[in-house]
Amino acid sequence: MSTSTAFALLANGTCLPWSEVPESSLAEFLQATRSELDRGGRLCSWFGVPDGDAVRLVSIVGFDADNTLAAARSAPIRGGYPALTLTHPQAHLFERELWEQHGIVPEGHPWLKPVRRIAGDAPANGEFFRVDGREVHEVAVGPIHAGVIEPGHFRFQCAGEEVLHLEIALGYQHRGAERALPGGPHRTTMFQMETVAGDTTMGHATAYATVLEALAGTEAPLRAQWLRAVALELERLANHTGDIGALAGDVAFLPTMSACGKIRGDFLNLTAIICGNRFSRGIVRPGGCGYDLDPDRSSRLFEKLAAALKDVEQAATWFWDAASVRGRFENVGTVHASQGAEIGLVGVAARACGLVRDVRFDHPTGWHRFGQVPVAVWPGGDVFARARVRSLEIQRSGQFLKEQLLAPPEGEIFSELPPATPDALAVALVEGWRGEVCHVALTDSAGKFRRYKITDPSFHNWTGLALALRGTAVSDFPICNKSFNLSYCGHDL
Amino acid sequence: MFVLDTLTHRLKRGCETMAYPHAAPPPLPDRHGGALRVDASKCAGGCSDCIPACPTQAIGRIPGGPIQLDLGRCLFCKACVEACEPGAIQQTNDHRMAVRKREDLLLGAPGQEELRLAAALDEKLRKLFGRSLRLRQVSAGGCGACEADVNVLGTIGWDLSRFGISYVASPRHADGLLVTGTVSRNMELALKKAWDAVPAPKIVIAVGACAISGGPFIGHPEILNGAGSVVPVDLYIPGCPPHPLTILDGLLRLLGRLENSDRLMAKAG
Ligand code: SF4
Numbered sequence: 001m002s003t004s005t006a007f008a009l010l011a012n013g014t015c016l017p018w019s020e021v022p023e024s025s026l027a028e029f030l031q032a033t034r035s036e037l038d039r040g041g042r043l044c045s046w047f048g049v050p051d052g053d054a055v056r057l058v059s060i061v062g063f064d065a066d067n068t069l070a071a072a073r074s075a076p077i078r079g080g081y082p083a084l085t086l087t088h089p090q091a092h093l094f095e096r097e098l099w100e101q102h103g104i105v106p107e108g109h110p111w112l113k114p115v116r117r118i119a120g121d122a123p124a125n126g127e128f129f130r131v132d133g134r135e136v137h138e139v140a141v142g143p144i145h146a147g148v149i150e151p152g153h154f155r156f157q158c159a160g161e162e163v164l165h166l167e168i169a170l171g172y173q174h175r176g177a178e179r180a181l182p183g184g185p186h187r188t189t190m191f192q193m194e195t196v197a198g199d200t201t202m203g204h205a206t207a208y209a210t211v212l213e214a215l216a217g218t219e220a221p222l223r224a225q226w227l228r229a230v231a232l233e234l235e236r237l238a239n240h241t242g243d244i245g246a247l248a249g250d251v252a253f254l255p256t257m258s259a260c261g262k263i264r265g266d267f268l269n270l271t272a273i274i275c276g277n278r279f280s281r282g283i284v285r286p287g288g289c290g291y292d293l294d295p296d297r298s299s300r301l302f303e304k305l306a307a308a309l310k311d312v313e314q315a316a317t318w319f320w321d322a323a324s325v326r327g328r329f330e331n332v333g334t335v336h337a338s339q340g341a342e343i344g345l346v347g348v349a350a351r352a353c354g355l356v357r358d359v360r361f362d363h364p365t366g367w368h369r370f371g372q373v374p375v376a377v378w379p380g381g382d383v384f385a386r387a388r389v390r391s392l393e394i395q396r397s398g399q400f401l402k403e404q405l406l407a408p409p410e411g412e413i414f415s416e417l418p419p420a421t422p423d424a425l426a427v428a429l430v431e432g433w434r435g436e437v438c439h440v441a442l443t444d445s446a447g448k449f450r451r452y453k454i455t456d457p458s459f460h461n462w463t464g465l466a467l468a469l470r471g472t473a474v475s476d477f478p479i480c481n482k483s484f485n486l487s488y489c490g491h492d493l
Numbered sequence: 494m495f496v497l498d499t500l501t502h503r504l505k506r507g508c509e510t511m512a513y514p515h516a517a518p519p520p521l522p523d524r525h526g527g528a529l530r531v532d533a534s535k536c537a538g539g540c541s542d543c544i545p546a547c548p549t550q551a552i553g554r555i556p557g558g559p560i561q562l563d564l565g566r567c568l569f570c571k572a573c574v575e576a577c578e579p580g581a582i583q584q585t586n587d588h589r590m591a592v593r594k595r596e597d598l599l600l601g602a603p604g605q606e607e608l609r610l611a612a613a614l615d616e617k618l619r620k621l622f623g624r625s626l627r628l629r630q631v632s633a634g635g636c637g638a639c640e641a642d643v644n645v646l647g648t649i650g651w652d653l654s655r656f657g658i659s660y661v662a663s664p665r666h667a668d669g670l671l672v673t674g675t676v677s678r679n680m681e682l683a684l685k686k687a688w689d690a691v692p693a694p695k696i697v698i699a700v701g702a703c704a705i706s707g708g709p710f711i712g713h714p715e716i717l718n719g720a721g722s723v724v725p726v727d728l729y730i731p732g733c734p735p736h737p738l739t740i741l742d743g744l745l746r747l748l749g750r751l752e753n754s755d756r757l758m759a760k761a762g
Binding site (some may be wrong): 042060116123143144146147148149150151171172174175176177179180187188190191192194195196197198199201255258261262264265268272273274275276277278279281282314318446465487488489492 | 498499503504511521522523524525526542547548549568569570571575580629630631632633634635636637638641642643644645647649650660662674675677679680683687694709710711713714715716733734736737747
């Protein structure tokens with residue numbers, strides 16, 4: 001538990017007056033953040049709040065075992081400060097982002113480059129880390145990849161087949177999603193939140209709505225919280241099933257690939273029973289849900305869910321029974337638990353190195369306070385473990401959904417939100433299917449957004465993919481990449 | 494053992510590819526609503542309630558004239574349908590939405606209550622692409638959902654390759670581009686290069702509200718408001734994201750392979 005007076009404690013999905021977020025001198029603030037991280041805290045968010053021509057730093061730390069979050073802010077600063085990254089690598093991308101967004105220099109940062117820069121040319125036209133040597137060659141891939149996937153650039157330094165280093169340059173999907181938020185919420189904001197990462201609509205939309213509800217000093221009606229939890233697990237099922245299929249495809253195990261491709265669509269169609277859209281659009285609205293799940297619809301959903309779960313169980317069994325699949329996945333693309341903790345991995349990638357990190361369990365909010373899903377953990381940190389965790393989560397989410405659909409709470413699905421508290425800070429974490437989605441909002445004196453920070457799980461996890469490739473054959477990149485399956489747009493905002 | 498299991502299971506399931514377009518298409522989810530229809534004659538004396546309801550400013554009014562709804566900007570949120578008391582804006586439940594020209598997505602004027610469905614490519618291009626169309630997909634500043642539903646057409650349920658349509662890795666092997674996303678400034682160069690690399694004659698298909706107009710991010714300085722700002726678009730498929738059936742309909746319509754099924758649908762009313 002945090003003992004530092006530089007931090008104020010708050011629970012997930014709640015809000016705090018900005019004046020109660022302790023403000024310390026820069027040195028004290030940095031020291032306090034370091035010691036909280038040393039104590040086992042996790043950096044959930046780290047960003048700047050402009051104040052005239054100066055910037056205040058804000059640090060949000062998660063104490064998973066204590067089910068609590070802690071927030072602190074610095075006095076306004078200009079120029080720079082000694083980088084946290086030197087001692088706490090989990091801060092490295094946050095600090096690059098802070099530098100890009102506000103010009104505050106994290107001094108001594110080992111690799112200070114833009115995160116999503118727009119400078120008239122493409123992000124990959126910058127400087128890359130290079131390994132020298134006569135036998136060393138460089139492989140550049142992207143932004144446009146071979147398949148139908150989002151754009152990003154990968155630069156490998158290889159000695160023969162072996163990857164010595166992988167650098168990932170993103171930003172191609174940058175649409176200004178976060179930049180547009182101050183002064184909001186705007187008319188388009190809810191719709192932009194649903195498309196921050198289109199495969200994580202429930203994750204981001206729920207986090208956004210939770211932030212607004214916390215700012216309004218209220219909660220969505222219980223029935224809406226329940227429906228959000230149901231749709232969140234449907235989103236997880238669809239994506240995990242798709243990932244198992246894609247992994248099977250990459251090792252040429254076609255039965256599971258073709259079955260999962262279809263079953264993934266079946267899960268998406270279940271979401272469409274709720275809202276008409278396969279990607280959960282319109283389900284979450286600040287104050288509740290945009291649609292209700294009437295009993296007739298619910299029983300239709302239940303029936304189809306049971307069938308799809310049986311199908312996916314069957315397809316996964318073929319997959320796990322095949323020695324050829326296991327042989328390709330074991331000891332490939334390994335990230336050790338200590339590395340995972342150091343770089344701040346979240347979600348599936350973290351649980352696959354044995355780290356028990358799951359917002360639904362660590363920081364339960366909404367319906368997860370009443371209905372629990374067991375955390376699925378697998379040691380190993382390799383492609384096998386990441387596939388395994390997905391497989392386990394398919395079973396557990398399926399079980400959870402079956403229970404929940406039979407016991408819906410009664411009541412309203414929506415209630416109009418009161419106005420937002422002015423000058424307040426709200427934090428919401430949601431366990432999206434990839435991992436922790438973190439939204440932080442700070443309101444101004446009129447209750448409008450003064451600052452809004454979005455952190456997609458991919459923001460934490462891309463470095464995990466880069467580490468997984470070290471010492472791995474470059475030909476194993478596809479299975480390593482699929483085993484993480486990170487979001488480009490969620491990172492690029 | 495698992496080989497036998499796999500085989501028996503597959504045999505038991507039989508063919509999972511849908512019969513469409515040789516039979517009726519699968520129904521859209523009942524809450525989807527399909528394409529919108531705007532009957533401006535029902536629009537009572539300029540209440541304009543629909544205009545502020547729309548998140549993407551898809552609806553406007555020519556002063557003194559009828560309202561105009563741009564389906565290229567539409568996210569299909571149904572807010573306008575609910576806002577319109579006289580019922581001038583309605584859902585058709587029709588999955589068919591692909592058009593050849595941007596202005597064919599503008600609804601409202603007399604005679605233009607509905608979108609003007611795409612005509613097939615001309616004879617020469619149909620001869621070239623009608624039975625074999627290779628597309629290079631370029632994802633440029635979207636959310637990944639359009640990509641997912643473009644991809645799903647390749648799965649066994651839809652089996653796009655039975656129409657001779659497939660996605661290829663190199664633009665040099667492609668007959669055209671299928672663009673998704675708002676076209677972020679950061680993807681402008683890559684999209685141009687991909688376009689230049691496709692040998693002529695070539696086509697461009699814009700899938701989803703983002704690729705048509707910028708979608709939910711319309712007007713952001715970080716984006717170029719759709720594919721049309723960089724490459725010439727031959728087919729627009731609206732939606733956020735479009736249902737796979739809508740995308741497939743667009744592709745087949747462009748290749749002139751739906752005339753039979755249209756006749757069937759017209760007969761069924
Ligand atoms: S349905 Fe389309 S046109 Fe109507 S309000 Fe929603 S986005 Fe605007």
